[in-house]
Amino acid sequence: MLSIGAKRGRRQAGVTLVELLVSMIILSIISTMVIVVWFALQSSYAQSANANDTRSAARDALNRVASEIRDAQPQTITTPAQAPFAMAGPTEVDFYSSYNQPGTAANGSGTGTLRLTRVYLDTSGTSPYKTLYWQRDTNNNGTWDSGDRLIVLATNVVNNSIANTAVTPNTSYTAIFTYGYRDSNGNFTSADTISAANLTSIISVNIRLIVDTNLNHTPTRADLQITVRPRNAPQS
Amino acid sequence: MIMRKQLACDCGDGFSLVELLITIIIAGVVFAAMVPFFMNVVTASSRDRVRNVATDVAQTRIENIRLLSFSQLSDPSIATNLSSAGFANGQFGSTYMPPGGSSVYTVSYSVTNVPSTGAVNYVRVAVSVTTPSPPSSPYTATMATIVMNPSATSNSSSPSPSPSPSPSPSPSPTTGSYTLTVMVGGGNWVNPTTGVTVVKNDVTPNVTETPSPQFPTTTSNGVWSGLPAGQYLVTCNYYKNGQMSGPKTTTQTVFITTSNATISFDLTQ
Numbered sequence A: 001m002l003s004i005g006a007k008r009g010r011r012q013a014g015v016t017l018v019e020l021l022v023s024m025i026i027l028s029i030i031s032t033m034v035i036v037v038w039f040a041l042q043s044s045y046a047q048s049a050n051a052n053d054t055r056s057a058a059r060d061a062l063n064r065v066a067s068e069i070r071d072a073q074p075q076t077i078t079t080p081a082q083a084p085f086a087m088a089g090p091t092e093v094d095f096y097s098s099y100n101q102p103g104t105a106a107n108g109s110g111t112g113t114l115r116l117t118r119v120y121l122d123t124s125g126t127s128p129y130k131t132l133y134w135q136r137d138t139n140n141n142g143t144w145d146s147g148d149r150l151i152v153l154a155t156n157v158v159n160n161s162i163a164n165t166a167v168t169p170n171t172s173y174t175a176i177f178t179y180g181y182r183d184s185n186g187n188f189t190s191a192d193t194i195s196a197a198n199l200t201s202i203i204s205v206n207i208r209l210i211v212d213t214n215l216n217h218t219p220t221r222a223d224l225q226i227t228v229r230p231r232n233a234p235q236s
Numbered sequence B: 001m002i003m004r005k006q007l008a009c010d011c012g013d014g015f016s017l018v019e020l021l022i023t024i025i026i027a028g029v030v031f032a033a034m035v036p037f038f039m040n041v042v043t044a045s046s047r048d049r050v051r052n053v054a055t056d057v058a059q060t061r062i063e064n065i066r067l068l069s070f071s072q073l074s075d076p077s078i079a080t081n082l083s084s085a086g087f088a089n090g091q092f093g094s095t096y097m098p099p100g101g102s103s104v105y106t107v108s109y110s111v112t113n114v115p116s117t118g119a120v121n122y123v124r125v126a127v128s129v130t131t132p133s134p135p136s137s138p139y140t141a142t143m144a145t146i147v148m149n150p151s152a153t154s155n156s157s158s159p160s161p162s163p164s165p166s167p168s169p170s171p172s173p174t175t176g177s178y179t180l181t182v183m184v185g186g187g188n189w190v191n192p193t194t195g196v197t198v199v200k201n202d203v204t205p206n207v208t209e210t211p212s213p214q215f216p217t218t219t220s221n222g223v224w225s226g227l228p229a230g231q232y233l234v235t236c237n238y239y240k241n242g243q244m245s246g247p248k249t250t251t252q253t254v255f256i257t258t259s260n261a262t263i264s265f266d267l268t269q
Helices: A002-013 A017-071 A196-201 B003-008 B019-065 B078-083
Strands: A083-088 A092-097 A115-122 A130-136 A149-157 A177-182 A186-193 A201-214 A221-228 B105-114 B120-128 B140-148 B177-185 B196-200 B223-228 B230-239 B245-258 B263-264
Touching: A017 A115, A017 A130, A017 A149, A017 A201, A017 A221, A083 A201, A115 B078, A130 B177, A186 B120, A186 B177, A196 A221, A201 B230, B003 B078, B003 B120, B019 B120, B078 B105, B140 B245, B177 B196, B177 B245, B196 B223, B245 B263
Parallel strands: B177 B263
Antiparallel strands: A083 A092, A092 A115, A115 A130, A130 A149, A149 A201, A177 A186, A177 A201, A201 A221, B105 B120, B120 B140, B177 B223, B196 B230, B230 B245
């Protein structure tokens, strides 16, 4: 034993256990730091990818709604002209549309059957995350029922839980639909609700979707807006 | 024990703790030097986000501006109106606050009537949205639009698609009412029959302005008023130094553009 030990001692010393331990501790500290940074970058990437997806889905929904509202038509052609709208509220707009109906040409013209259509936010439930739907009275029975076609346009819509202090009076929600019209002096102004009697005065619809792009984490909202001039509105 | 001592003191190979520590310190310095790069990435990503928002806001405001009636847009107080929070029930205003956020974007409006005086042919509206700072230095997104006057009678200065349509004032505007004053010097020798005449010669046929002729003296100028802008030929018939035998004629061409004009003739020449 002694001779072997002496031999080894002379030839090479190696590292002691203490040195090894110290270096391992330091190495583990460094690798922990690297891993933490790595995970932070990973989650940041995932978050921004998720935000992009949500944002682009919401943008698609917005464009879809915009082109439908732009093409909305009055139910019947009369003089004076009727409004293409049937209801105008902050979270719901009802209008007559032949958009994507059989018989409609690709450019929106044609003899597609007009059907009452609505875009609305399902405000039921307590969750702040709401869903925006598109519904068409396809069976033409005048009511919204299970026989109608229903499409989800956007999810995670948080308009209803975000107060809007820019409008007078302030609202506890941010209207999805804001309607532009001319006041008695011919000046442009807006409101988020237009009574049935005044639907013909609508000249524009501003659609504003606020979606949460970072579910279950710190809320990160995408605020998307588009303004539409319905081309068949009487005052446009 | 002896063996261990031998081992410990006979050390010529392997790293010592001191060496290791030095290595770690150097590695730490290198890592610390890399931190700013990571920070840059994070800042850049956040900067892109706020720039996107600024562009979105500018676009929305522009769309809404296009809905204003032309009389609202050409109103001199339009820039003030757009900046006020209550205008069109909150569709404009000088700030934008992202929902649920706390950093405020500044929005400013610039409205230019074209032409700047007289009947407006169109207005140019620019919206500038400045991002909040921090996280990064402020960035301004600017968008502009042109709104035509639906009742404009002239299309002579219709907007060009160039980014900054600034039609220069036409060198010879066709409207206006100016006065031309003709003075004579050297003596009262204007020809008492043919006198001084003023003819607008940039139109066909030429127009002789009334009253012509006039007979200005050294104490009383000839005055033609109510002249539209344009080019005029002023002819002065006189007798040089009063010598009746030598009737002479001299002319001057006057361009009247944006103000009254005064010319003088030296009757000793």
